[in-house]
Amino acid sequence: MAKRPDFVPQKLRLWMEAGKRHRLSHAHVQMARELRLNPKKLGKLDNHRQEAWKAPLPVFIEHLYFKRFGKRRPNKVMTIRQLVAAKEARRQARKLRREERRNLASAAAELERSSFDLCEFEPERREVGQRKFRPEDELLNLANVSRPEISDLGEVFIDVEGDRDIPF
Numbered sequence: 001m002a003k004r005p006d007f008v009p010q011k012l013r014l015w016m017e018a019g020k021r022h023r024l025s026h027a028h029v030q031m032a033r034e035l036r037l038n039p040k041k042l043g044k045l046d047n048h049r050q051e052a053w054k055a056p057l058p059v060f061i062e063h064l065y066f067k068r069f070g071k072r073r074p075n076k077v078m079t080i081r082q083l084v085a086a087k088e089a090r091r092q093a094r095k096l097r098r099e100e101r102r103n104l105a106s107a108a109a110e111l112e113r114s115s116f117d118l119c120e121f122e123p124e125r126r127e128v129g130q131r132k133f134r135p136e137d138e139l140l141n142l143a144n145v146s147r148p149e150i151s152d153l154g155e156v157f158i159d160v161e162g163d164r165d166i167p168f
Contacts, residue, residue: 012080014039019080022046027077028058031065034074 008016018039019029032042046057055063066072078086 008080008084012084016080018042022057024058024061026079027073028061029080030074030077031061035061035064035068037061 015029015033018024018032019026022042024032032039037045042057045054045060048054048056054060062072
């Protein structure tokens with residue numbers, strides 16, 4: 001199900017409302033988010049008119065940001081809507097890559113199935129007691145060499161030092 005193009009998650013919508021309520025720029029909102037401030041609690045930080053010793057909220061956020069990250073502003077400032085659009089674009093790209101992988105895997109499986117269909121062969125029926133086909137037998141047949149039949153396992157072992165048998 002596709003989301004509306006103007007959809008903004010509730011967590012980010014709180015930041016949009018806090019930015020409007022406290023007259024914060026997009027950079028200040030982003031800095032406050034990076035500082036993990038609570039958008040619901042910005043009101044008690046923004047009462048510098050009642051409590052003169054407090055700095056205005058944008059100045060306070062800049063001060064905290066500089067203290068934490070060592071720079072005055074973020075490298076790249078993004079609005080909340082741009083952030084949501086970028087996240088949605090990443091999600092769509094990931095979804096497309098996943099579908100391509102699935103299509104590639106199903107195409108490979110189909111190709112494998114069709115290659116078996118192309119070289120379909122009926123195995124020869126064996127008589128009771130007949131040996132199973134082995135590729136090495138085919139090589140021996142091509143070289144006109146007979147396979148030695150081993151009937152007694154005693155022929156396979158060599159007696160060394162009289163007390164121990166070692167396989168040949």
